[in-house]
Amino acid sequence: MKRKVYVILTAAGKGERFSKASKLKKPKQFIRLLGKPVILHSLLLFQKCKYVDGIFVTSGREYFEYIHSLAASGRIIKLSGLVEGGKTRFESVRNAFLEIKGNPYDLVLIHDAARPNINIDMVNDIIKAAMRSGEVIYGSKVSETVKRSKNGFVTETLNRKNLWFVQTPQVFRHDVLKSAYKKSGKKNDFTDESGMVERAGNRVKLMEGSKENIKITSASDITLLKKLMK
Ligand code: C5P
Numbered sequence: 001m002k003r004k005v006y007v008i009l010t011a012a013g014k015g016e017r018f019s020k021a022s023k024l025k026k027p028k029q030f031i032r033l034l035g036k037p038v039i040l041h042s043l044l045l046f047q048k049c050k051y052v053d054g055i056f057v058t059s060g061r062e063y064f065e066y067i068h069s070l071a072a073s074g075r076i077i078k079l080s081g082l083v084e085g086g087k088t089r090f091e092s093v094r095n096a097f098l099e100i101k102g103n104p105y106d107l108v109l110i111h112d113a114a115r116p117n118i119n120i121d122m123v124n125d126i127i128k129a130a131m132r133s134g135e136v137i138y139g140s141k142v143s144e145t146v147k148r149s150k151n152g153f154v155t156e157t158l159n160r161k162n163l164w165f166v167q168t169p170q171v172f173r174h175d176v177l178k179s180a181y182k183k184s185g186k187k188n189d190f191t192d193e194s195g196m197v198e199r200a201g202n203r204v205k206l207m208e209g210s211k212e213n214i215k216i217t218s219a220s221d222i223t224l225l226k227k228l229m230k
Contacts, residue, residue: 012085
C-alpha cells in the first residue's frame with residue numbers, strides 16, 4: 001500500500017504581539033506578502049508537491065470561510081480539512097492530527113503558516129529523508145555564542161558546537177506521533193512536536209535547512225522576507 005503524506009499547516013495563532021507592533025489588524029499568517037497572503041505561499045507549495053496527499057489547516061473558526069475562499073482561488077484541491085485551533089500552537093497541531101485518519105506508516109508533515117519562505121526542494125528532501133529514516137526535522141546550526149543567565153548575569157557559556165535552531169517543516173510517522181501524544185498525556189508545554197516525540201523515546205534526525213526559513217515575528221521580518229523571496 002502506498003504511504004500517504006498528510007500536511008498540517010498550523011495557522012491558528014492570533015499574532016497579537018505582531019498585530020500590535022505592526023498596527024496590522026490581521027494575524028501575521030494572513031497579511032499580504034509579495035501579492036498573496038502569507039499562508040497561501042505554503043498552501044500553493046504543498047498543493048504542488050507530488051508526495052502530498054492531503055492538507056489540514058488549523059485556524060480560528062472566524063477564518064474558515066476566508067481560508068476556503070483562498071483555497072478555491074488558488075485551486076488548492078488537496079485541502080482536506082479545516083480544524084479549529086487551540087490556545088497554544090501545540091494544541092492546534094494536536095487538534096488537526098486527531099482529524100487525520102492515517103495508517104501507521106503514513107507520514108505527517110507539520111509546518112508553521114508563519115514561515116512562507118520554503119521551497120519545493122526543501123519539502124521534497126525532508127519527505128524523502130523521512131521515508132528512509134522516520135522522524136526528521138529542519139534546523140540551522142547556531143553560529144553565535146549562547147549563554148545561560150540568572151537575574152541578568154551570565155551563569156554559563158554553552159558549547160555551541162552541537163546547538164541548533166529548530167524550524168518547521170518537521171515530519172513524523174503517523175504511529176510515532178500517535179503514541180507520543182498518548183504518552184505525553186496532559187503535558188502540553190512543548191514548543192514543537194519534535195520535543196514531544198523525543199521525550200517519548202524516539203530518535204529524531206536533524207537536517208540542515210536554510211537560515212532564511214524565518215518565522216514572521218516582527219514587522220521587520222516582512223521587510224526581510226520581501227527581499228529574500230523576490
Ligand atoms: O506564535 P508563533 O510564532 O510561535 O506561531 C507559530 C505558528 O503556530 C504560526 O503559524 C501560528 O499561526 C501557529 N499557532 C497556532 N495556534 C496557536 C498559536 C500559534 O496554530 N494557538
